[in-house]
Amino acid sequence: MNDIVQVRQVKKNKYKYIYEELADKMKDGTFQPGELIPSENELAQQYETSRETIRKALTLLSQNGYIQKLRGKGSVVLDTNRxxxxxxxxxxxxxxxxxxxxxxxxxxxxxxxxxxxxxxxxxxxxxxxxxxxxxxxxxxxxxxxxxxxxxxxxxxxxxxxxxxxxxxxxxxxxxxxxxxxxxxxxxxxxxxxxxxxxxxxxxxxxxxxxxxxxxxxxxxxxxxxxxxxxxxxxxxxxxxxxxxxxxx
CATH class of the missing domain: 3.40.1410.10 (Chorismate lyase-like)
Structure with a gap:
């Protein structure tokens, strides 16, 4: 029973895990300022999750100043050392x-x-x-x-x-x-x-x-x-x- 609850909790917070992992990649230079990150579809496949979960993670990244969404282009990495x-x-x-x-x-x-x-x-x-x-x-x-x-x-x-x-x-x-x-x-x-x-x-x-x-x-x-x-x-x-x- 406890294992089931734990699995549900992991699924519920998966977008936070994705957010933190992507944010870490922007901090350590894996993703450089001005670079486009993978698309929603690519990230959904990479993390084996839904696009809705990816959107929640990207929204959190945007709110915290890590990315800027550009119409028709995707999400560009911002300079966190600005x-x-x-x-x-x-x-x-x-x-x-x-x-x-x-x-x-x-x-x-x-x-x-x-x-x-x-x-x-x-x-x-x-x-x-x-x-x-x-x-x-x-x-x-x-x-x-x-x-x-x-x-x-x-x-x-x-x-x-x-x-x-x-x-x-x-x-x-x-x-x-x-x-x-x-x-x-x-x-x-x-x-x-x-x-x-x-x-x-x-x-x-x-x-x-x-x-x-x-x-x-x-x-x-x-x-x-x-x-x-x-x-x-x-x-x-x-x-x-x-x-x-x-x-x-």
Whole structure:
């Protein structure tokens, strides 16, 4: 009787066993980031189980950040060693890059002074007469362009900006050269369909959406001086935060 119960329990939890075995293969490098894992049919045959059980295991892998399901292609392995970007912190990309491993490069794709269209007037709370620095930069990790940063800064707060500064650190220039204090930011995180600009500047590897972090950044006198869209390829980055529940 006990043997029967044990067999039923093994069958009931088989999807967890499959999940753990596949996850281990992704951790030890048997399955490499960017590689497609076997299809549902192939896995069902390999583990001598139903496709329903395989789907449950794959769902668990997806929920825990091991795979991304691509329409018409299958399930691709994600990079579990991807960089973590803090949600509530206010740090420059260079400060983050200094803590990361691997080959990291910033390329300034566009740098000019513009008059803000209505959209930017709304985002920066400025007028059509204001001058705005437009800075488009790509961030390359291990030879793949995976972040597109679109920065818009009001010239009346940041009077002197150069392409060379943008290739290094704009925040270092603001704080060290201009002596200003960057105080706080409001952030919005959304998932959007890839634009033509994303397709032109990023190595999307078949992904149809990007994670977009929109930043409204303020100086210590509460002046809004910057609006940023940081557009990230889905498989390469996770956003982390620490939260504590305060009891009432």
């Amino acid at each position: 960089a973590s970007f803090p949600i509530s912190g206010l740090v420059s990309f260079k400060e983050l890059a200094d803590q990361m491993k691997g080959s990291i490069k910033t390329e300034v794709e566009e740098f000019n002074l513009i008059k803000p269209p209505p959209f930017l007037q709304h985002q920066l709370q400025c007028s059509a007469k204001d001058d705005v620095w437009k800075v488009i930069r790509t961030r390359t990790f291990d030879e793949e362009r995976v972040i597109l940063d679109k920065d818009f800064l009001l010239k009346k707060y940041i009077p002197d900006l150069t392409e060379e500064i943008c290739g290094q650190s704009i925040y270092a220039h603001i704080e060290h050269d201009l002596g200003l204090t960057i105080s706080f930011a409001k952030k919005e995180i959304v998932v959007e369909t890839c634009t033509e600009e994303d397709k032109r500047y990023l190595d999307l590897n078949g992904f149809l959406h990007v994670v977009v972090v929109k930043n409204y950044v303020y100086l210590d006198d509460a002046s809004l001086f910057q609006y940023t869209e940081s557009r990230h390829r889905l498989d390469k980055f996770r956003f982390v935060d620490f939260a504590r529940r305060h009891m009432k």
